[in-house]
Amino acid sequence: MKARIFFLLIVPALLAQAGCATVQPWEKGKLAKPEMTFGGDKLETRYADHIYTSREAASGGAGVGGGGCGCN
Amino acid sequence: MTTSRQPPQDLAASLLAAALLLPGVQALADEPPQGGSISLRYLDYADRQSGLDRIRAHSPSIAVTAPVASDWSIEGTLTADDVSGASPRYHTAVSGASHMQDERKAGDIAVTRYFRRGTLTAGAAYSTEHDYVSRALSLNGTVSSEDNNTTWAFGIAGSRDRIDPVNHVVVDEHKRTLSILAGVTRVLTPNDIGQLTLTRTNGDGYLNDPYKLFDNRPRSRRQNTVLLRWNHFVDSTGGTSRLSYRYYSDSFRIRAHTLSGEYVQPLGGGWSIVPELRLYTQSAAYFYYDPVYDGTLGPPFPPGFASAEPNRLSSPDQRLSGFGAVTAGLKVQREIGKLWTVDVKVEGYEQRGNWRLFHDGSPGLAPLHARIFQVGLTRRW
Amino acid sequence: MMGARTTRVLRMAVVLAAALEASTASALDKGAAAPTFDLPGKDGTVQLAKYQGKLVYVDFWASWCGPCRQSFPWMNEMQAKYGARGLQVVGVNLDAKTDDARRFLAETPARFAIAFDPAGATPRAYGIKGMPSSVLIGPDGKVLYEHAGFKEADRAELEQVIRKALGGAQ
Numbered sequence: 001m002k003a004r005i006f007f008l009l010i011v012p013a014l015l016a017q018a019g020c021a022t023v024q025p026w027e028k029g030k031l032a033k034p035e036m037t038f039g040g041d042k043l044e045t046r047y048a049d050h051i052y053t054s055r056e057a058a059s060g061g062a063g064v065g066g067g068g069c070g071c072n
Numbered sequence: 073m074t075t076s077r078q079p080p081q082d083l084a085a086s087l088l089a090a091a092l093l094l095p096g097v098q099a100l101a102d103e104p105p106q107g108g109s110i111s112l113r114y115l116d117y118a119d120r121q122s123g124l125d126r127i128r129a130h131s132p133s134i135a136v137t138a139p140v141a142s143d144w145s146i147e148g149t150l151t152a153d154d155v156s157g158a159s160p161r162y163h164t165a166v167s168g169a170s171h172m173q174d175e176r177k178a179g180d181i182a183v184t185r186y187f188r189r190g191t192l193t194a195g196a197a198y199s200t201e202h203d204y205v206s207r208a209l210s211l212n213g214t215v216s217s218e219d220n221n222t223t224w225a226f227g228i229a230g231s232r233d234r235i236d237p238v239n240h241v242v243v244d245e246h247k248r249t250l251s252i253l254a255g256v257t258r259v260l261t262p263n264d265i266g267q268l269t270l271t272r273t274n275g276d277g278y279l280n281d282p283y284k285l286f287d288n289r290p291r292s293r294r295q296n297t298v299l300l301r302w303n304h305f306v307d308s309t310g311g312t313s314r315l316s317y318r319y320y321s322d323s324f325r326i327r328a329h330t331l332s333g334e335y336v337q338p339l340g341g342g343w344s345i346v347p348e349l350r351l352y353t354q355s356a357a358y359f360y361y362d363p364v365y366d367g368t369l370g371p372p373f374p375p376g377f378a379s380a381e382p383n384r385l386s387s388p389d390q391r392l393s394g395f396g397a398v399t400a401g402l403k404v405q406r407e408i409g410k411l412w413t414v415d416v417k418v419e420g421y422e423q424r425g426n427w428r429l430f431h432d433g434s435p436g437l438a439p440l441h442a443r444i445f446q447v448g449l450t451r452r453w
Numbered sequence: 454m455m456g457a458r459t460t461r462v463l464r465m466a467v468v469l470a471a472a473l474e475a476s477t478a479s480a481l482d483k484g485a486a487a488p489t490f491d492l493p494g495k496d497g498t499v500q501l502a503k504y505q506g507k508l509v510y511v512d513f514w515a516s517w518c519g520p521c522r523q524s525f526p527w528m529n530e531m532q533a534k535y536g537a538r539g540l541q542v543v544g545v546n547l548d549a550k551t552d553d554a555r556r557f558l559a560e561t562p563a564r565f566a567i568a569f570d571p572a573g574a575t576p577r578a579y580g581i582k583g584m585p586s587s588v589l590i591g592p593d594g595k596v597l598y599e600h601a602g603f604k605e606a607d608r609a610e611l612e613q614v615i616r617k618a619l620g621g622a623q
Contacts, residue, residue, distance in 0.1 A: 023219075026576050029553075036312055043111055044113065044448065046151070055442070057326045058318070058330065061271065063271075064227045067178065067180070067198065067206035068199070
């Protein structure tokens, strides 16, 4: 229960405050590279999620909205 | 089983990045993509256990993204999974394995509206196979701070599945899920970006695996995940490290940790290589029973079967046992001109009871090995 | 008849929608004196002071910025169309590595003044909030208009602003 409170309240607050100085818009050249974004190739991520939910108990994490399957 | 989708900020970023060969734009986080793209991808999956081939899957898919008017974008994917082979009916037993061959077709579509400081995405997904039909709807939104250094994400999704197993163990069963998501993405330095995402899923209905013996699961499942991701650009090499950690827990009392990392190294001439490593560990579901069978009846009967209450929860499904797993892979990618990208990816996966971290894994199960091969082609315009 | 709860939710939704659509506040107010700059350029140095008396359209851009690629042909068009009437377009490049900017210019040529500011002092002085950003400076050296981003729909609006500013000028 305590761990849950920590994650729900403290960590988002820390993350929102993290970073010593505000990064200016013109300093975001490296962040603009595709490999610096989250998610990556959509189909590649889809295959990985599909394989792991078919072979392991854990599922989800990055997003919500995909349908299910009777994957065996 | 549910598959997850990317939240809209990833979607917007992916669309944008896909539209440009050279660095994609993230400076204006909520800009619609400059151009569209078509991607084709093919997956070849095969696993083995106890020295025998188990499941083989071939899966071609296509994804299309396109900007619409000045403030909208649309994307859609289609997949066909051709799956065949044999699965154990209980634990990792080779005898009496259920042989199957099925083709699953799935499609989804998402429409995004871009606002000055945020986005809103509505999505629908549909999947059909011989014995399972799934329908899902989702709504995701993002809100960015004025300096675009902080983006909050929210999502809600629901699915309705219908299950009609070919062995008629049950007929016309249903499963419903409702998921919510909350997350924050933060630009930390010109070389670092971090993300925290929380999700919660409630599932109700028929959750058993009809092809496994003595598989009787609760009719509800509550799942929680906490995902932390961090991308870091290395100035000295021009490469990018992408790390993630996910904590999973559910009402089956399964706890799982997933730690994965990949490193993108551009090599010049449009080439790049991406080695990856993923470590996974999970605990067993509280109703999972080890391959120790009833003294009188023998396998596959769980101990005390004869005198047990008929609706007792149980499952001999390896996926609900305690184990650890490792994936190692390598992707090679080539950007050709400004419009084309091609890539090839090879991965090996192994799952073992005694690889479980921090505690003992479930005993008596044969290790599972899988090899995964993918090839992809993307064309932008 | 709406309950109190519904009214509250609707009010929150309206505020959220307004927040999503609200214009970004600018660091430089209209009418403020535009900060001067003296930067190395594509063809010799570029000084804001040299353009006193002209209508100056300063555009902050970088090679990694997608909308910038769209804005260059438009800026070439503006310079060609209104240059004789006193418009001067100045593109201030903010790439950390000037080589990236030169590569961009080789593919997307600029027929207007280009200055290089890898240190980022100029956008900081102008309080730039997004990429790309443009600032319209009047002949008297005062800020007339600011704009962040560049979409198809922005072309007409920006051209209107330029015409209006030139309309009164000699």
